[in-house]
Amino acid sequence: MSVKIDLNLCTGCAGQEEAFCIKYCPGDLLAIDKETGKPYIRSERDCWDCMVCVKACPFEAIETRLPYQLASYKASLKPKVYKEKIVWKLNDINGREEIYELQTGG
């Protein structure tokens, strides 16, 4: 696995010329499904896990899932992007939560 898109949270970035996740993926891996108007990943194995799309989505609809051959189910790492800072919420497989707040200047 690479990224998992929650189609209930995803709005398809209606009104945008190009959806944010698609616009920024450095590997051009995301595309719009013409039928649903929502994005899909062309090739899961080609994802770099750079989390660019995860951070770019205004609705927090995308989550990074490391390949199972490397990492167990189900931990999560979710960023919330603010002006000049980013807050990371980490949940390990035992359900323990850790929060990290970092300056970004961006």
Added chain:
Amino acid sequence: MENIVIKVLKTDLLIIGGGTAGCLAAVEAKERAPEIDVLILEKAHIERSGCLAAGMNAINAYINPGETPESFVRYVRADAMGLLRKDLVLTMAERLNEVVQRVESWGLPIEKDEKGNYVPRGRWNIKINGESLKPIIAKRAIKAGARVLNRVLVTNLITKDGKVRGAMGFGVRDGKFYVVRAKAVIVATGGAAGIYKPNNDGSSHHKIWYSPFNTGAGYAMGIRAGAEMTSFEMRFIALRTKDVIAPTGTLALGFGATQVNARGERFMASRYGHLGAEGAPTPLRVYGPTQEIKEGRGPVFMDTTHLKEEDIVELKKSYLNMYPELVLFWAANDFDPAKEPIEIQGTEPYLVGGHAQAGYWITTKRETTLPGLYAAGDVAGGVPYKFVSGAWAEGVIAAENAVKYISSLDNEHIHSMALDVRGEIKRVYTPLFREDGIRSAEMEERLQKTMDEYAGGVSRYYEMNENELILALRKIKHLKTQTKYLLASDLHELMNCHEVIDRIDIAEVLIHHLLYRKETRWPAYQSRVDYPNLNDREWLKFVNSRLKDNRIEILERPYKQLVSGDRYIP
């Protein structure tokens, strides 16, 4: 193919690749000469493309208080086993601090102590909060007035009478064929990943350190245009955490972790003490652990068990700034670096001019051997300690000189010269029109397997000999004849086809270089088991190459010592 829309654009300065070096080159050109037009062609989106996509946690080349550009050159010279372009390292080193401060003034948060000084992390590094480093420099390039065309994959240079006068490529979104006429061109496409079989396979084949989307286009277009390349044989193999392949510099420099083998032995000290132990040259720091594994003393680790809980918080923050998936990997596998050491491994070989020194042979002005073409960052050769700040410095130097070159030209002539682009259109788009053939992923696998097995990949502990290399060359030459069967069903796949074509061209040149250097100068990076020793008497020189009359020709270039001192003492 008749329906392909051709878009012709004119600019003064074309920058290929809007990455680390490309963005700084654009800012410098526009600030230096606001009247010239600067156009960036970028295969992805400039705000999050290239190596910096996920962010950075340190600037790895900085002249900290007490050091000088000369002391930097001495250090890098020893780290590169005594052979490098000192003129290039020096001219870059002189600019490092200035470019870092410039980027800080655009909004990059750099960590400071109570007195307001940068916080060093090791001798040449400083700590940053660089999650947004890429958007910061990209926005500045646009603010400075550079034009950007995102999602255009550049496929070849335009040359006229031996001079570079622009580039061509296609729109990954719009499918148009772009012909850009320019007075000068800066190539800044980064290095090349994906030539060798990666550490992980299947669903994790892109879980690699270097950007899998930097596929060496800049090297390949230069090779095809006849530019002289240097030191491809100095491959870059990184020492990384096992499985997710995260950088280990953070552990060693930031948190005092040392390498240990399965017996708990600090083998870098016990076996390589005379060469600097943990401070040994970078190639040896990956050669060492590789030998431990090969000789049955693995797995190998970076020992972090001395760290306290509060250190681990800082460690995780450091990785969140640059490589967040390592933190997720630990959480998913119930792993605590304070309790257990972190397993490490060497990566597959990459070509990265900013870490090793494969790339264009350039002058101190960053001009290549093709007039009108400049190179900066990981695509430029001769400087093995560039990292982010060195790529910036080279971008600035290249822009400065490209601007001077432009002002010396008679402009009318360049923008009106006759061009025939039909050949390139055919070369670029043919895979879209094929009914049956080979998918780019299949060809990539074949390339990577061949290089892994016959040209010193991970599975061979990076070792090779002449017979294997000769066979590798034969197989790669054969593979080249198969590229005409590549198949693409959409523009994304068409991009993938050209990425693999470029990597095959690079692989061929790489093998020629590996064959030619008959010594082992950089263990692991370049391990010739049939010539296992370093041989300064015969091989203290550069191995260069260029394509001439469709053949790869090897040239030797002399080494010049500009900074005094023992070449093996940092």
